[in-house]
Amino acid sequence: KHRQRIHIAVITTYLLYTIYEAHHTIRQASDYYQDLGIPHSASDREIKSRFRRLAALYHPDKVAETATSTEFFRHLKTAQDTLLNPAARFAYDRFGPSISGWANSSSIRDYLTIGAIQILQYYGAGAVIMYVLSLTGQLQFGVYWRWLGLISCAVLEAHIASRPYAPRFASHLVNPILTNLAAQPPYLPFQLIQILRKCSVTLFIALSQLGPLISPQTAAKSGTEEEQFNRQVERLAQLAVATDTEASRLVAMEMAPFVGDAEALGEVQKKTSEWLVSNTIRSDPEVRDALGNVLRKRRTDAPAGARGNR
Numbered sequence: 060k061h062r063q064r065i066h067i068a069v070i071t072t073y074l075l076y077t078i079y080e081a082h083h084t085i086r087q088a089s090d091y092y093q094d095l096g097i098p099h100s101a102s103d104r105e106i107k108s109r110f111r112r113l114a115a116l117y118h119p120d121k122v123a124e125t126a127t128s129t130e131f132f133r134h135l136k137t138a139q140d141t142l143l144n145p146a147a148r149f150a151y152d153r154f155g156p157s158i159s160g161w162a163n164s165s166s167i168r169d170y171l172t173i174g175a176i177q178i179l180q181y182y183g184a185g186a187v188i189m190y191v192l193s194l195t196g197q198l199q200f201g202v203y204w205r206w207l208g209l210i211s212c213a214v215l216e217a218h219i220a221s222r223p224y225a226p227r228f229a230s231h232l233v234n235p236i237l238t239n240l241a242a243q244p245p246y247l248p249f250q251l252i253q254i255l256r257k258c259s260v261t262l263f264i265a266l267s268q269l270g271p272l273i274s275p276q277t278a279a280k281s282g283t284e285e286e287q288f289n290r291q292v293e294r295l296a297q298l299a300v301a302t303d304t305e306a307s308r309l310v311a312m313e314m315a316p317f318v319g320d321a322e323a324l325g326e327v328q329k330k331t332s333e334w335l336v337s338n339t340i341r342s343d344p345e346v347r348d349a350l351g352n353v354l355r356k357r358r359t360d361a362p363a364g365a366r367g368n369r
Contacts, residue, residue, distance in 0.1 A: 146169075
């Protein structure tokens, strides 16, 4: 009993640490607003004014020109240009600095279209992985809740990315805690999405570990390793039968033009049998070696530049 509690405590601690690590990574990466030293609600005038002050300090003509200083000034210039463009600013707040690589995007609709495609790709890949794991018997606990969580995360991410304002749980709960208690800047929508993805993946992994501990009845139902192995063998057998049925159906479709023509059908069967026999003979290692020796002997006395095997 104590070992079970310790195991649960360790997994829960790791889950909390993963959330903290995701938060720390986001803060280390910074964002355009922090780099320019402006609030998220800064106006165009405030952005330009702040950039002029930073340019006076970090412009390559003002400091010793190095690769680092030049790159940092370019980063500040990119931050200013992005935040002064209403469509690009909307997209940056929701999808992060990756929008700089979205070519031919000029309107909010263009950015939202690309962002929606990326969301579908991410959660589509997650759904495929979960389906494959369920087929192999890896997901025995909380299958319903996993699918519900995946769909909920996809809907929530789409809501965060498409709304003109931050969701209420962020503006009324998460961000006030960060600003008032932790004295840190609030999350941008794309940072919320990063936290959401990290937490969802970690939670799915934790469910696999906590499931048998929290609900031992489920673990008992899953049976011993031998029973699980037998169930997997049964699944493979069912897949094999389904594959054989599909192959037979495809062969029947290919033979459809010859149905009712006994002579043509017999000719096809004859040619197929001859091809199978010939292919089997040619695939035999001894036959291949013998053919290679014969061809090598034929080419022994051939003059330079000769072609063919005579």
